[in-house]
Amino acid sequence: MANGEISNFLKHHFRHFNAASLVDAAEAYRAHLEQGGVMMVTLAGAMSTAELGISLAEMIRQDKVHAISCTGANLEEDLFNLVAHHHYERIPNWRELTALDEQRLLERHLNRVTDTCIPEMEAMRRLEAALLEEWEAADRAGERYFPHEFLYRIIRSGKLERHYQIDPKDSWMVAAAEKNLPIVVPGWEDSTTGNMYAGHCLNGEIRNVHTVRTGIEYMMELANWYLETSARHSIGFFQIGGGIAGDFPICVVPMLHQDMQRPDIPVWGYFCQISDSTTSYGSYSGAVPNEKITWGKLAADTPKFIIESDASIVAPLMFAMVLGW
Incomplete structure (x- = not known):
C-alpha cells in the first residue's frame, strides 16, 4: 500500500461535518x-463479521492498540470467519427478504447478520468442538480462565489451523493472541459460545460452572490493568458502537475514584466514539462525550470526538490514517 496515500486522500476530501471529525479524531489518536x-x-455490534480484522489486526501488530473490550459475539465471530469463511453467504438484497426467505435460511443453518449469513455447522460447531475440549480439560484440572483466554489457548495450540479459510494475518484474534493483548469481554454469557457453555454445564459435561471466569472478575482485572498502566501512560478510549462493550470498561475510572477511594487515578486521556445512535433522552450510546464528564470518566480538557456514521466505513479509514497508509 502506497505510504500515506489513503491519509492524503482523506485530508484533501474529508473537510467538513462527520468527515472532518474522522480526520480530526484520527490525527488526535496518532x-x-x-x-x-x-x-x-x-x-460493539458485529464488527468481526464486518471483517474489521483486516485493519484491526495490523493496528494490534503495530502496537496502535493496547487493550480491547468487546462483546462475546465479536470475540467468537472473528474465529468463525477464520475457520468457515468459504461457507459464509452474502445476501445483497437482504432488505427484500420475506419471513419465508428467513425461514429457509434457518433450515439451511445459516444465521443472518444484516447481509451476511454465518454457517452454523462449519463455524459455530467447529469452534465449539475445540472449546469443549479446553473447557472440559480445565474443569477436570480445577483450572479457571477468562473466555478470551480459552480462545487464546486454542489459537496457540494450532488445533484450528487446518480449518483456516482466510489469511490469519486478517484475524484480529490471532494478532491479539500473538501479542497476549489484554481483552475484556463483559456479558460473555450473551453470545453463541456463552450459550453453548451454559448448555454443556446443564447437561453435566462441565461440573464447575465457574470454570469460565466471570464479568465481575473481568472488572477487577481491568482495574488492575488500569492502575498499573495509567501510572506510566495516558490511556485513550476508542469506542466503536455503543452498548456494554463501551459502557463496561469506561466505568473503571469512576469505580476506582468512588468505590476504591482513589481520586489520584487519572481519567481517560482521549475519547472517540463512532456511532449512529441518535442523541436523545436517556440514550447512553447516543450521549455526547461531555455527559461523561459528570460521571467522572472524562475531564473537561480530554480530547473528545464523536463521529455519527457507520463504523464499518469509518473505523478502517481511521485505522489507515493512524497506520500512516
Whole structure:
C-alpha cells in the first residue's frame, strides 16, 4: 500500500461535518500515541463479521492498540470467519427478504447478520468442538480462565489451523493472541459460545460452572490493568458502537475514584466514539462525550470526538490514517 496515500486522500476530501471529525479524531489518536499514550479499543455490534480484522489486526501488530473490550459475539465471530469463511453467504438484497426467505435460511443453518449469513455447522460447531475440549480439560484440572483466554489457548495450540479459510494475518484474534493483548469481554454469557457453555454445564459435561471466569472478575482485572498502566501512560478510549462493550470498561475510572477511594487515578486521556445512535433522552450510546464528564470518566480538557456514521466505513479509514497508509 502506497505510504500515506489513503491519509492524503482523506485530508484533501474529508473537510467538513462527520468527515472532518474522522480526520480530526484520527490525527488526535496518532498524537496521543506519539506522546506516549496507549489505547483501548471497544467493539460493539458485529464488527468481526464486518471483517474489521483486516485493519484491526495490523493496528494490534503495530502496537496502535493496547487493550480491547468487546462483546462475546465479536470475540467468537472473528474465529468463525477464520475457520468457515468459504461457507459464509452474502445476501445483497437482504432488505427484500420475506419471513419465508428467513425461514429457509434457518433450515439451511445459516444465521443472518444484516447481509451476511454465518454457517452454523462449519463455524459455530467447529469452534465449539475445540472449546469443549479446553473447557472440559480445565474443569477436570480445577483450572479457571477468562473466555478470551480459552480462545487464546486454542489459537496457540494450532488445533484450528487446518480449518483456516482466510489469511490469519486478517484475524484480529490471532494478532491479539500473538501479542497476549489484554481483552475484556463483559456479558460473555450473551453470545453463541456463552450459550453453548451454559448448555454443556446443564447437561453435566462441565461440573464447575465457574470454570469460565466471570464479568465481575473481568472488572477487577481491568482495574488492575488500569492502575498499573495509567501510572506510566495516558490511556485513550476508542469506542466503536455503543452498548456494554463501551459502557463496561469506561466505568473503571469512576469505580476506582468512588468505590476504591482513589481520586489520584487519572481519567481517560482521549475519547472517540463512532456511532449512529441518535442523541436523545436517556440514550447512553447516543450521549455526547461531555455527559461523561459528570460521571467522572472524562475531564473537561480530554480530547473528545464523536463521529455519527457507520463504523464499518469509518473505523478502517481511521485505522489507515493512524497506520500512516
